[in-house]
Amino acid sequence: MIAIIGGSGLSQLSNLDITRREVVRTPYGEPSGALLFGHMCDQQTVFIARHGYGHTIPPHAVNYRANIWALKQAGAEAIISVASAGGIQDHLTPGVIMVPDQILDYTWGRQATYFDGVDTPVVHVDFTEPYDTALRQRILAAARAAGEAVIDGGTYAATQGPRLETAAEVTKLERDGAHVIGMTGMPEALLARELEIPYAAIVLVVNDAAGRGTSLHGIQMSGIEATAKQAMSRVHNVLQHFCTHCA
Template sequence: MTAPRLAIIGGTGLTRLKDLEITHRRVMHTPYGEPSGPLVFGHLNGIETVFLPRHGARHTIPPHQVNYRANIWALHNTGVEAAIAVAAVGGITECMQPGQLAIPDQIIDYTWSRANTYFEGGHLDEVTHVDMTWPYCPEVREKLLNAAGELELPVCEQGTYGATQGPRLETAAEIDRMERDGCDLVGMTGMPETALARELGLSYAACAVIANRAAGRSKGEITMDEIGRNLETGMEQVKRLLARVIASLD
């Protein structure tokens, strides 16, 4: 059996790929516990693809309880070499508007207490460090940006993703601090997922869907109705983008 060409990690608003011609599902057991759900294998535009919904098939796993180590290990263990992670985020800087897509090139980790590395325990041959200067794979990012250009999709071509603990949304003061730190986007799932992919040598990039303006960046409270409306628009663009990227792998 050949390995899938690409893994897609679905976030809020993307719990399934409707155009994926499913061939089988595989329940994975990992040294780090259970992934968010069975891996879904199939063909998208004729290309072998594996899909994993980060929050589970029914979107029941909150960001701080996702087993990121099991998810990334399971995908890597299929033999896949590249992964695109889809995530719903809040827009901090002015250019990050709801309904738009962004392909971040940097990330800052504000999470805590999450199992965030494979390099621990009593069985290491040596202390290991991985370079995270550029946390996202430039080749996968380029494919995403090229596909967005071909489809004429409005997309922010770079930005810094601030990963917060969740599941609560941030205060306006926290968002002010994050903007001072250089963050353009705020989400809850970017870390340790990005770092774990790097540790296993997975070519990983993120496609962020801006679901709302971050706290203090618009009038009134952030509502789930607003987030839902913007995600519906953004995820349709994501599906078109993924289809074009996968077609480019042929």
């Protein structure tokens, strides 16, 4: 079973044939919403909207531990995260899709591990390659089969949110090696690694980061939704081809 986590702009999968909806409980509290089970093509799929189905949960308040635990409990064998981001590099303009291969974590105060609590042994998880290599390659192959141009590789900077960054912060992130900026990549990727679930991301650039390109003097929020809506159909196409070839 493939799990898909939808971010901003993807609170539902139009090409998911839903067979049941399940409200689940976890030892870590409630997930962002009910799990939607169904099929994309012939591939068994489970879907959850990261920010809730009404997009009411801000990035710093998402119960990442509950979400990943619920997907593991449901039988997910791999997780594909879909997330929106701001582009820092010149070639990562609004509408571009990227499959990142590295993460920089600037979040704080989030419940970021399952190995925490009284009498819980300390566990150090290898996180050299934060995204599963084989799953990334399958996504890239699906994009080629779908005829969709996708950037292979790049570094995702996870910031705390929910505010957007200052131009000076973006300059710092660029010096650190970041290519795009989002708010939900961590601790989600790490939690999947701790539960040994292959995890990879499809990142949709929906705006130029602060101080860059069209956002030189401010980010035009009105354009983000339109860009996300237009480009999300391409993400749906990639996911459909992924499921076609995995079934």
